[in-house]
Amino acid sequence: MQRDDLKTLLEGILAEMGAPEHAVHLERPRDPAHGDLATNVAMTLASRLRRPPRAIAEELRDRIPAGHPGIRAVEIAGPGFLNFRLTSGAIAETIVRILREGEVFGRGPGEGRKVNIEFVSANPTGLLHLGHGRQAALGDAIASLLEWTGWDVHREFYYNDAGRQIERLAESVRARYEQHFGREVELPEDGYHGSTVREIAEAFADVEGDRWLDDESGHGLEVMREFAVDRLRAEQDRDLNAFGVRFNLYFLESSLYEDGRVDRTVEALRASGNVYEKDGATWFASSRFGDQKDRVMIKSDGSATYFLPDVAYHITKWERGFEDAINVQGADHHGTVARVRAGLQALGLPEGYPEYVLHQMVTVERDGQEVKFSKRAGDYTTLRDLIEEVGTDVTRYFFLMRKPEAHLVFDLDQALDQSDTNPVYKVKYAHARMCSILRKAAADDAEFLTVDPQGLALERLDHPAERELIQQLGSFPDVVARAAEARAPHLICEVLEQTAGQVNAWYHAGNPSRDPELAVLHPDPELRSARLALTRAVRTVLANGLGLLGLEAPERMVRA
């Protein structure tokens, strides 16, 4: 008897009662006194059947066959809730399922539809900052969630390697380069002042010497631009690798100009009849498609605004077969959403394409005070700084544990703490602890680790802590499905923390100094085997959840 079985049973009975196709929601009540599963159907059905909720509940209860396997009791409570108490055996079936499915427990079927997830997409004009880090963690986790729920996921990084910003970068490098050789030149007005540009200029000087000081060929700026972009891309890749994020494709904005896609987009937009000239510029009538106002697409100096390559880029996504596309971006890009969608809609793509996950900013606090620590004087805090400070897994987890649309306060004190008060360690400890018990058990009898759970006396796991823990484990696939649907990795953090908390409480309750009867390694072989099966199930769920978020599930903790 699993939840789905009960749901089917209830739906059948409802059909007999004159309410076919009525959605039955079964959930695990917060309060254990309300049973193992509960439903509010009697209340949601009250108006449809024109009967009081409690009367419906009573009929429903009476129609459930007495002694139905797995059901121990059915109770009516409150305004008309139906509370089900299941037998220990029914609950323990979850363990069998978890151990049979192993590392795929939590994965859903899905039809393998293609989805493109674009994230990070930093300009190659500096090192990755904390916002990029949050985006890297979020994008990667959302990608994994969709993979877990059966999507064919493609991770993509879009490089804005064309345009004015890159020119500013090149000009800044040239200024630093000339300064390096003692010339009195100023950085451009809107140039980059950080130390990164100086390092690039010095590296360039090391490689090329002073031969571009008096640039007779006129190619100097271009050479510097390429050098700087290559260099920064390499630096960013280094950080992304360290962060454990891999992309299927790095898409270069410059390629959109090279292969004529930007020009073709202009033509297509003109052909759509939504383009007009005004004040010497070319405008796109995005307000016709829900944008707040029309936007310039070609400036009066003849150059394109960012809008054009952005639309051209998304057209390529569509043409590459991605009917679903998700862009993970900082909330400061909010303003571009409507106009890009408008452009795409004018070209025949569906309304609302692509989907956006916009996340809020990250601030770092220590001692309740915001800190801007940077190992590079005068620069912002980089992702690299943070990873070096607290480690990859902690950084990833902290970036994921809040919902994207909420501002994220990164608490350095908590991040640096290696005790259970740090949620990352709490979950890892719980996993390592299960591994530790299993090692110990295997030393006595290795068979415990592989025995088929089907034949075990799992119904003996009837302590409240065990029943609740098992049901918590059983909810994991639902949480994964819901988190994927809502693009909300923080729900996985939530369920992992809850599970780890229950696991630790269960484990500690069996401490010899407290209640040896609850010890996993109980002298009674039947009970011990059942608890070891639960231990394996816990390890499986924690490992799957950690893996889904891109974190290590350590078999033993090593003091850092």
Added chain:
RNA sequence: GUCCCCGUAGCUCAGUCGGAUAGAGCGACCGCCUCCUAAGCGGUAGGUCGCAGGUUCGAAUCCUGCCGGGGACACCA
């Protein structure tokens, strides 16, 4: 001014389809202790869910208005 997001315990936050007495972690307070190796364990206190209306059997959740915080509103990217 217009648009988007946020406002829940001292702090950081869950609470997505409206449901039972609004939850967790940290911190605080009170106990215990060295334990199936785990940088501890158990318990207690702590709330006008920003405010005011509305919808309904029922609202933290949905609707409207207001207040407060953040962000976006270029021929920038």
